[in-house]
Amino acid sequence: MSDEVLVGILGKGTVGAAFKELLEQRAGMVEEVAGARPKVSGVLSRKRGDFDELLAASDVIVELIGGTDPAREYVIRALREGRHVVTANKQLVAQHGDELVAAAKEGGAQLRFEAAVAGAIPVIRVVQESLGAIPIEKVFGIVNGTTNYILTEMSRAGLSYEQALEQAQDFGYAEADPTDDVGGADAAAKMAILARLAFGAPVALDDVSYEGIEQISPDDLAYAKELGLSLKLLGVAERVGDRQVSVRVFPCFLYPGHPLAPIEGPFNAVMVEAPTITEITMSGPGAGGPETASAVLGDVVSVIGGGSPLFEENSKLTIAKDTESAFYLHLEVEDRPGVLAKITEILGEAEVSVRSVVQRGMGDDARLVMVMHEVSERRFQSALKKIAKLRFLRSPPRSIRVIEEEFV
């Protein structure tokens, strides 16, 4: 690479503009640390500019255009033609990661995507490089700031889901169409990326099961407080036995003392567990414009500094069909003798063991809030189906997962 590195930017949105400004501001510092001065060779928007010209004029392509079309085509062409690529595009990497890595190998180019997961928190670099040769057991955390903001406000101010979402939109923490965030799809894409890097396993986006937070009611949060729990939308990627991995996104209660319990507002946090390191926790603001731009800049510095990121492949691992979880169960029932006995009988038959129960009368009805110990999700779901059919039930049962693990 010459002493000037030409950086072509795809995308003129918030992040594209923030990155261009940051790169121009910090060009001198990049030169100092990486040995070559970056210079913007051009900016392509969806409407303006010619990709071929930009490609010919660039050493590095920074893809901030979003979506998979035409981003996929552009990135693959750039890599094949030996241009290094830095992207913040989680959908692109989650859906077409294999193809991108193959194109990078073909062209002898670097592919970096720190900004695709958890904003400015360098979780990709840590999983890929610091822990590159360590057998990671589990990567999990809060990887969507929008939902964490909404859950924090529901808990703190007793807002309904709709009120908290509106407030998040007012403050710019949620988009006009929040579907991908609140439904869990955004977190699922990020977890697919983390799972691939942590385990080298071929995790496709379809392999990630996800739930969102649209069904969470203020009641759930009020009861949780009573039980000392806080509610987070968690992404969890973990090894199951020797040959399987499980990658899931779900709302989940955490006990106090859990390192993720104090993560509030639009913040993200990721934990990595491995035998030799016990656990590492990293937290910081989620993906705003400046945070994403700064993560992209870190990747550009690494690209210029040289040294390809490392991709491990371990195709022996497959996706687990069942996993173990602890659950919280919320039931509204007729307040008459034998009800609790019948429910615990069903749970007992499914070998679901109850950790705590709160029962409260409301006239003729009663609310029953139970927390279970860890159990096969399949067994729990089959017990839940039986419970849902009981005649004395006043409304459909509501269940939410719980992380039982105690910390320090």
Next chain:
Amino acid sequence: MSDEVLVGILGKGTVGAAFKELLEQRAGMVEEVAGARPKVSGVLSRKRGDFDELLAASDVIVELIGGTDPAREYVIRALREGRHVVTANKQLVAQHGDELVAAAKEGGAQLRFEAAVAGAIPVIRVVQESLGAIPIEKVFGIVNGTTNYILTEMSRAGLSYEQALEQAQDFGYAEADPTDDVGGADAAAKMAILARLAFGAPVALDDVSYEGIEQISPDDLAYAKELGLSLKLLGVAERVGDRQVSVRVFPCFLYPGHPLAPIEGPFNAVMVEAPTITEITMSGPGAGGPETASAVLGDVVSVIGGGSPLFEENSKLTIAKDTESAFYLHLEVEDRPGVLAKITEILGEAEVSVRSVVQRGMGDDARLVMVMHEVSERRFQSALKKIAKLRFLRSPPRSIRVIEEEFV
């Protein structure tokens, strides 16, 4: 580099043995991710083996011998002769960093030392690479697990400093001679390294002012609890204005909600603040054998994968002579009229503003616990000297810094 990378290990202690075992265990994985298989070319202890022979037989030298002599000579020779070096030796890097970086440049070799600071938490990599071109404002945290364990036990179980230290020694969290840990020298070396990397400033070990925890009494912790504070030994490296940096280690009270407040036991945690990223917090277990070995392995993977780490130089920055801190002040005084007035007069003259006061009678005496707002340390110290001379004082005044900053 050939497909086999020969790794020479200096040091046969706990960490040396843990690293050798880990490297041999993970050699296949390293080969998968980094493209070459590491093989131990030999192990040198202080008593056995010939360094020249080991050097001739190695591509990479891993220095785990500790101390600066003969580690310094060995590492500099290895770098000059083009061998990459990975070291966990904080004293070596803190005291002779300039010389080592120069030797690495001379030999065209890589120098990595992730394991020198904060065990398995990849703080060096994050400061040096992810944030390589970001203007970091402040790096601070709990970088000594021994003292954090002692303070946690004093607070949790009401132990005296001596009892908690003994317990830490029993559990292997403190060495037989704990001087460097409890006196703050260990944390000072780590902060000198972080400050250099964060600011590119020529911070020598002598530039770091440090205090330890030997003087902390159970009383301080009991009063802190009353005020809702927790006590940590903090290392702080920060920019002061445009041209100065300040690097210090001191025991310090934190308000609840501060991200470092919940870090307990032998854990470490480091926060990085910069305008574009707000703040990132990283936490995990401190430097035990396996954690250090795993950080060293991460560096070995990076060395094999290629790509030199980045060293910025910014010799315009100098060390600040004075900084601002908030203080807690503990006084035992005669319980008679005018005492509080006299003390607040002295503080007022020095422009020290009081945030909260707790006064409690004990027979003829009273205890006065005050928390100040941020103030020039020099002005506070001069006020403290005047207060120390007051006739109605029953014992020397005790002061501890407080981080006032509110989070989220």
